[in-house]
Amino acid sequence: MQWWLDAKFGLFIHWGLYALPAGEYKGRKTNNIAEWIMHDFQIPPQEYAQLAKQFNPQQFDAKAIVQLAKKAGMGYIVITSKHHEGFAMYDSACSDYTIVKSTPYGRDPIRELAMACQQEGIRLGFYYSQAQDWYDENGYEQDADNEAKNFRKYLDEKCKPQLRELLTQYGPVALIWFDTPLIMTADESKELRDLVKELQPDCLVSGRIGSGLGDYASTGDNFIPLLPTKKPWEVPATLNHTWGFNQFDTAWKQPEAVIRNLIKIVSRGGNYLLNIGPDGSGRVPEESCRILEEVGEFMQGNEESIVGTKALPVYPYDLGWGYLTGRSGKVYIHVLEEKPMVQLLNVCSTIKKVYLLANGEELAFEQRETCEGDACWNIWWPNDDQEAARARLGAAGKVDMVICVEIEEEEVEFEPIDF
Numbered sequence: 001m002q003w004w005l006d007a008k009f010g011l012f013i014h015w016g017l018y019a020l021p022a023g024e025y026k027g028r029k030t031n032n033i034a035e036w037i038m039h040d041f042q043i044p045p046q047e048y049a050q051l052a053k054q055f056n057p058q059q060f061d062a063k064a065i066v067q068l069a070k071k072a073g074m075g076y077i078v079i080t081s082k083h084h085e086g087f088a089m090y091d092s093a094c095s096d097y098t099i100v101k102s103t104p105y106g107r108d109p110i111r112e113l114a115m116a117c118q119q120e121g122i123r124l125g126f127y128y129s130q131a132q133d134w135y136d137e138n139g140y141e142q143d144a145d146n147e148a149k150n151f152r153k154y155l156d157e158k159c160k161p162q163l164r165e166l167l168t169q170y171g172p173v174a175l176i177w178f179d180t181p182l183i184m185t186a187d188e189s190k191e192l193r194d195l196v197k198e199l200q201p202d203c204l205v206s207g208r209i210g211s212g213l214g215d216y217a218s219t220g221d222n223f224i225p226l227l228p229t230k231k232p233w234e235v236p237a238t239l240n241h242t243w244g245f246n247q248f249d250t251a252w253k254q255p256e257a258v259i260r261n262l263i264k265i266v267s268r269g270g271n272y273l274l275n276i277g278p279d280g281s282g283r284v285p286e287e288s289c290r291i292l293e294e295v296g297e298f299m300q301g302n303e304e305s306i307v308g309t310k311a312l313p314v315y316p317y318d319l320g321w322g323y324l325t326g327r328s329g330k331v332y333i334h335v336l337e338e339k340p341m342v343q344l345l346n347v348c349s350t351i352k353k354v355y356l357l358a359n360g361e362e363l364a365f366e367q368r369e370t371c372e373g374d375a376c377w378n379i380w381w382p383n384d385d386q387e388a389a390r391a392r393l394g395a396a397g398k399v400d401m402v403i404c405v406e407i408e409e410e411e412v413e414f415e416p417i418d419f
């Protein structure tokens with residue numbers, strides 16, 4: 001899974017029939033995430049299924065989405081192949097409830113995405129709701145009487161056959177993003193994991209397969225761990241409050257916030273899986289595109305400080321003004337605030353060279369002991385003028401000025417603080 005550890009940043013796509021009501025059904029607005037509208041309003045399956053007749057997302061442009069992700073510096077894409085609503089967003093032979101068979105659109109967007117990903121050299125994984133299926137009478141549903149269901153029948157007749165299709169019809173699959181296992185047993189989760197690995201041994205399995213059987217952990221939605229964890233981890237995150245498109249949700253995280261989250265997550269060793277929710281016409285909301293494009297401008301000069309980095313030993317202070325990332329022989333200091341100069345205490349590795357990552361401009365530095373005897377690095381902006389240096393960095397320095405410190409040692413060493 002080295003590719004996944006290196007990638008750090010991925011694109012999540014939540015897209016299904018829920019993109020049509022887009023947060024409102026029969027004049028009633030939801031205050032929950034938009035893709036839950038069928039459950040939240042208890043819309044009967046046959047009634048909800050009528051949405052398929054209106055689903056004709058002619059604006060869906062797989063290539064443009066892949067290029068958007070690539071330009072943002074993302075290394076992989078994960079798209080909902082079947083969310084809890086039970087509707088297959090691909091050409092599935094084992095159900096009639098699919099985008100190909102039951103919509104006027106009649107195309108397989110997942111095939112188009114898989115082809116675009118192959119052309120652009122970006123990995124593609126599939127979200128698959130393995131336990132919740134609100135359309136299938138034997139699929140689980142949160143807060144429903146699940147004990148009464150024949151889950152074995154659902155597993156054998158829908159879930160496993162569909163996973164088999166996804167893993168045999170679209171070329172190499174980077175990962176299966178399972179979600180909400182609910183009351184699935186460990187044996188059932190293992191059965192799905194085994195199926196994935198039998199069909200595609202290199203395909204990763206997300207943490208939400210249940211019973212700790214994932215290749216990596218998925219944190220709670222939008223929750224960033226503070227402390228090191230045992231397993232590699234990924235933060236699935238929204239750009240506003242919803243995953244599926246909601247016409248009323250305009251609470252967009254601005255590019256600054258996204259860049260800060262990315263750096264925070266990467267500095268702690270995690271991956272950031274950031275969502276877009278195309279609308280019912282297939283169009284990606286303009287705001288999502290604008291935000292990702294600006295993140296891309298930051299990544300253009302600073303990608304080296306994100307992609308392929310690994311978690312440093314835990315730095316003993318909360319810097320407040322920034323974060324540290326690193327790789328062999330290099331420490332990247334991410335400066336997110338105004339600072340007359342940059343000081344790191346209790347760092348004892350030997351500096352070779354210091355420069356602004358995005359334009360190579362060298363910075364003066366010294367290594368010394370403080371009056372209290374702590375090893376410390378001091379770094380100065382050219383002419384003591386941070387703003388002028390920021391201006392020279394252009395878009396790459398707008399939010400975060402990344403300082404690259406080359407060191408003699410393979411790995412940076414921090415002095416423990418024991419007071």
Ligand code: FHN
Pocket residue numbers: 033035036179180221236243
């Ligand atoms: O219920 C889903 C939700 O709709 C969305 O898919 C998120 C993404 O992480 N997962 C579940 C809630 O955690």
